[in-house]
Amino acid sequence: MSANDLQNPNRRQFLLTAPAAAAAGFALTESAMFSSPASAQQEMGLAKVPFTLVKSDELDADIKAEGKNANKILYTDANFEIALTTETDTHGTEHEWHEYKDHIIHILDGVTKIEVGGTPKGAHKLSAGEWRAPECEGAAQVALNKGDTLVLPRGTPHRRVTIGTVTLTLTSPKSPVPNA
Numbered sequence: 291m292s293a294n295d296l297q298n299p300n301r302r303q304f305l306l307t308a309p310a311a312a313a314a315g316f317a318l319t320e321s322a323m324f325s326s327p328a329s330a331q332q333e334m335g336l337a338k339v340p341f342t343l344v345k346s347d348e349l350d351a352d353i354k355a356e357g358k359n360a361n362k363i364l365y366t367d368a369n370f371e372i373a374l375t376t377e378t379d380t381h382g383t384e385h386e387w388h389e390y391k392d393h394i395i396h397i398l399d400g401v402t403k404i405e406v407g408g409t410p411k412g413a414h415k416l417s418a419g420e421w422r423a424p425e426c427e428g429a430a431q432v433a434l435n436k437g438d439t440l441v442l443p444r445g446t447p448h449r450r451v452t453i454g455t456v457t458l459t460l461t462s463p464k465s466p467v468p469n470a
Contacts (some may be wrong), residue, residue, distance in 0.1 A: 299309075349374065349398070352411045370463040377402075377456060382449035385410060385426045389419035391464035393442040397434045400456035404440060404448045407428040411466055423447065 303433055320390055352362055352374055359380065364372045385405065395404070408426030424449050426447045434456075442448050444465075 295469065317448045333463060342374075353398075364459070368464075368466070370461060373460045373462075375449075375456075375458050375460055377452050380450070382451065384422040384424050385429070385447040385449045387421050387447045388444055388462075389421070389466050390464045391419075392444050393440075393448070394461040394463075395434065395442070396459045396460065396461070397413060397436050397438045398457045399436055400452075401436070402434050402450055402452040402456040402458070404432050404434060405451065406440075406442065407434055408447055410447050411450060444456045 300350050337434055352364075353376055359377050360375070362374045364374050366372075366458065385408070386411070405426065406429060408429030410421070410423035411425045411427055413423040426449075429449075432440060
């Protein structure tokens with residue numbers, strides 16, 4: 291390193307910060323290595339990451355086995371639940387909404403309509419965080435077709451109306467229900 295390098299303020303700042311930047315880069319690389327997918331972790335000899343895989347042929351078999359109006363829980367834990375639902379000619383009698391869970395609806399086959407939002411009229415509480423109302427003034431009607439996904443944040447009134455048959459997955463991320 292020349293005396294000129296030390297006298298140049300920009301070069302001097304670079305020389306002072308380069309070792310810290312390099313160290314940070316190594317730290318990030320190491321942490322990224324530990325957040326790799328399960329297969330990469332196994333190849334590196336790291337501990338296995340627990341996961342659940344539901345293959346498409348299993349879903350197809352479940353759909354056929356469950357029949358016309360069925361609901362099967364594919365996965366559940368403290369953080370979320372995934373259900374497989376097939377229904378034919380159903381109409382929710384009341385709008386529902388949840389204080390502690392969201393819904394992500396993905397249509398695998400068929401068509402359904404969902405009434406979303408509005409102001410609940412005649413609301414009643416079923417249990418901690420679970421509400422129903424016979425009507426929701428100003429609700430919008432959303433048509434869902436095969437391949438569509440609808441995200442319903444917690445607190446959003448909704449009611450499904452299916453004419454014909456629909457098969458969907460319902461993923462519900464949830465928060466712990468506080469003790470009342």
